[in-house]
Every structure is written in structure tokens, then in C-alpha cells.
Amino acid sequence: MLLLLSSFSIALLFYLSIQSIIQVNELSSQLHASSAPSVRKSDCRLEAINIVCNRWTWAPVFIRVYLIGIFETIYIALCKRGLLKHSLSQQLNEQQVDTLVQSYESTTPQTAVITGGDSGIGLEICKGLLEAGFHVIIGTRSMESGQRAADSLTKQTGSDKVSCVELDLTLFKSVKKFAAEIKKKVPQNQLQLLINNAGVMNIPCELTKDGYETQCQTNFLSPVLLTQLLLPWLDTKSGRVLFASSSTLYAIHNLDTTFSTCSYGWDGLEHYAYSKACIAHMVARLAKSTRVKIYAYHPGTVRTKLFAHTTVFNIPFVSKMFDFIMLTPKEGSLTPLQLCLRKDVDDSGTYWANGRMQTVPDVVVNGKKNDIDALWNDTLSKCKI
Structure with missing residues (x-):
């Protein structure tokens, strides 16, 4: 038997x-046939x-x-590691970032706000924006860490147009305070970029003081709240809002709006994927409410502190292998920087990865197919907007 x-x-x-x-x-074959020749x-x-x-x-x-x-x-x-005849290499991928930044031109002062810009991909995004001439304001949980990053960025780029403001995405009160500080620093309608880059993954389960699972509030609820608070400060002609999503969104096909209040034991990856799926599905709904362009993006599988709580990435031998295979933070900054700097990017309300727009699969929300309005209204209610 x-x-x-x-x-x-x-x-x-x-x-x-x-x-x-x-x-x-x-x-x-279908996707390739409908893509640009360069894809x-x-x-x-x-x-x-x-x-x-x-x-x-x-x-x-x-x-x-x-x-x-x-x-x-x-x-x-x-x-992307030069192992095959026609494959790219780390050097070529990073050169694309340099070329993109060097080609950007603007005749007016540009201001960008980025969360989690003091390390990892966020730090590389800040570096690219500073080299492109932007004034960059970093939202950081630790002012000490943020100031170290700002000093390092000034040395690397020669630009002193970088500053830090304290921000704790696990507290709605902190998000509101941060938004108020930005409004003091930047005149209304003169903010060009809001980059919701900060995130956490697979951390030990804990509910925030606002009553939500930490990954869901950090990766999803607080970025939506921050965006809603700062939308009136964004330039309606050239303004863009970016949300960091993830390819793990493809692991989710059911979105239950009570999920963000649920706890978990050993598996925090489902909450991470849920939070990133919510972002990817909601950008289209958010884009309908504003002339500011809205995008979600997946930077790729990048070697950052994000994987600190996922065991397989920290086994000594395996860790060394991932150091070589996974993308560097600079490589991971390419897609978000393209969405920030390329003037030919259109299609607001879309999800991007590998430098191109990609498909977001259908999803069931509270038992109803593609009911993104229910997700949207529930999110605003949770954020008390």
C-alpha cells in the first residue's frame, strides 16, 4: 500500500x-511577443x-x-552573474544605474522623501537621487543611523542636500508627525518624489500599539497613511509615489481584510507576502484618485538586512553563496530609480520589476474576486483617514 x-x-x-x-x-512566449524588442x-x-x-x-x-x-x-x-554567454554581470547591472543617473536633467529644484533611506537599497536610491541633483529627505527610525548615512552620502556624492527626519512606521502617530515635518520643510505642490522604501520581513510576531501585526503596518498600512497625508504636497505635473512591493505577491490569491490583526508562530512569510500583495493591488486604486503617478516595484532579490530573520540565508556556507548570487543594493536600486528618473515612464497604477511593467494576478478580497475597493476602504478605515 x-x-x-x-x-x-x-x-x-x-x-x-x-x-x-x-x-x-x-x-x-505570449509575454515576450507583447513586450518591447529590448526585453x-x-x-x-x-x-x-x-x-x-x-x-x-x-x-x-x-x-x-x-x-x-x-x-x-x-x-x-x-x-545576471555572467555565467551564460548572453547573461549580464554585476558590473554591467551597476553601470546601468550610473548611466541612468548621469542622463537625468532638470532645470528646477527637485525634492524627494524616502523612508528607510539610511541602509540597503534605500541608501543606494538616495545616492542616485543626490547625484541627479535632488534634495533628499530621509525618514529614519534612528536619527543616529540616519545622520551617519547622510554624512556618508555627502562624502560619496559631494552633495549636502540631504537631511533626516525621525519616522517610526509602527506608529501612526509618528507617521503623522513625520508628514507634518515634511510639510514645514517643503512648500505645497513642490514635492516631486515620495518613495515608500522601508520594510521588514519575517520578523518575530508582535502587534503594534495601533493593534496591527508589525509587518502589515510597516510595509502596507503606514505607507498608505503617509502617502495620503503627503499627496497634497506632491507636484501634480511631475510628482511620483513609489511603493516597495515584492515578487512574493504572487504567492497570495486571497486577501482577507482581518489578516493584518492576526498573529503567527514560526511562519512570518505569509504576512510579509500579504502586505506586499496589498500594496501591489492597491496602487491601481490609488492612481484613480490623483494626477500624481503611482507605482509599485519589486527591486529583485537583494542582499540586505531584510533577510536577517530568515534562517536559510544565515547558514554560514549558504550565506556565502547568497552573497555572490543575490543582487547588490545598487543593482536593486535600478528599477525604483528608473521609476523616479525616466521621463518616458507612464502607466500610473502599475507594478514593475526588472525595469519593466509586469502582470499583477487576480485576487479574491473577502471572498469576492478583485474587490479592491473593499481592500481600499478597509485600509483607509484602519488608518483612520
Whole structure:
């Protein structure tokens, strides 16, 4: 009996694998055919894999999160580390960032506000914006860390147009205070960029003083509150708002609006994926309410402190391997900087990864397909807007 069950399981797994490969091939061909000529088929294949993973409703969310991460890591190793004949390299990827920044031109003063700009990808975004001539205001939980980052950025770029304001995204009170400080520093309608970059992943479960799970409030609720508070200060002609999302959004196909008040045990990845999926699905709804352009983006699988609480990334031997395979923070800054600096970027309310707009799959909200209005209204209610 055990042998029969094992044989059936292997056969079923083999069948599902073959069907998935067929779906990925068909979908990647369709995506490539509808993309710009410069888009590589490997980029479309990764997007197709994510979409197919989203259809695996039989698999637990944390399994899909890990699978999406594994597939993206393999993609980076093959296509962005110079291991194949036509693949890119870390040096070429980082050169794209330098070229983008150097090509940016503006005749008027530009101001950007970024959360979590004192480390990781955020620090590289700040560096790029300063080199492009922006005045940058960093929202930081630690003023000491923020000031160190500001001093370092000044030395690296030669620009002293960087400052810090305290911000704790786990407290709505702090978000409101931060927004009030920005309004004192920047005249109304003269803020060009708001970059909701800060985030946490898979941290030990804890509810904030506002009553929400920390990942959901930090990654999702507080960025929406901050954006709503600062939208009147953004330039309606050139202003842009960016939200950091993640490819883990493809692991989610059900959004229950009570989820952000739930706790968890060993698996915090589902809450992380949930928070990033909420962002990706809501940017289209937010874009309908303003002339300011709104975008969500996935920077790629980047080697930052974000992975500090995920065990597999901290095993000594494995950690060294990920140091080589995963993108550097500078490489991870490319997509958000493109959304900040490229003048030909349109399509407000969209999700971007690998420097191009990508598909956001359908989702069920409280049992109803694509009821993003319910998610939106619930979010505003939680933020007390």
C-alpha cells in the first residue's frame, strides 16, 4: 500500500511539473511577443513562472514564497552573474544605474522623501537621487543611523542636500508627525518624489500599539497613511509615489481584510507576502484618485538586512553563496530609480520589476474576486483617514 501511494505521489508530481513547464513556456512566449524588442525572453520567463506559481492554490503560501524565491535566485545566477554567454554581470547591472543617473536633467529644484533611506537599497536610491541633483529627505527610525548615512552620502556624492527626519512606521502617530515635518520643510505642490522604501520581513510576531501585526503596518498600512497625508504636497505635473512591493505577491490569491490583526508562530512569510500583495493591488486604486503617478516595484532579490530573520540565508556556507548570487543594493536600486528618473515612464497604477511593467494576478478580497475597493476602504478605515 505504501509503495502504491508513493508511486502515485511521484506520478502526480511529475504530471504537475510537466503541466507547469508547458504553461510557463506558453505564457512566456505570449509575454515576450507583447513586450518591447529590448526585453529578453528570460525576463518574460521569470514573470511567467511567478504567474504559474500563483495558480498553485494547492500549495501553502510559505511553500509558494520559497519557490518564487528559489526560481528568482536561479534566474539571477544564470542571467545576471555572467555565467551564460548572453547573461549580464554585476558590473554591467551597476553601470546601468550610473548611466541612468548621469542622463537625468532638470532645470528646477527637485525634492524627494524616502523612508528607510539610511541602509540597503534605500541608501543606494538616495545616492542616485543626490547625484541627479535632488534634495533628499530621509525618514529614519534612528536619527543616529540616519545622520551617519547622510554624512556618508555627502562624502560619496559631494552633495549636502540631504537631511533626516525621525519616522517610526509602527506608529501612526509618528507617521503623522513625520508628514507634518515634511510639510514645514517643503512648500505645497513642490514635492516631486515620495518613495515608500522601508520594510521588514519575517520578523518575530508582535502587534503594534495601533493593534496591527508589525509587518502589515510597516510595509502596507503606514505607507498608505503617509502617502495620503503627503499627496497634497506632491507636484501634480511631475510628482511620483513609489511603493516597495515584492515578487512574493504572487504567492497570495486571497486577501482577507482581518489578516493584518492576526498573529503567527514560526511562519512570518505569509504576512510579509500579504502586505506586499496589498500594496501591489492597491496602487491601481490609488492612481484613480490623483494626477500624481503611482507605482509599485519589486527591486529583485537583494542582499540586505531584510533577510536577517530568515534562517536559510544565515547558514554560514549558504550565506556565502547568497552573497555572490543575490543582487547588490545598487543593482536593486535600478528599477525604483528608473521609476523616479525616466521621463518616458507612464502607466500610473502599475507594478514593475526588472525595469519593466509586469502582470499583477487576480485576487479574491473577502471572498469576492478583485474587490479592491473593499481592500481600499478597509485600509483607509484602519488608518483612520
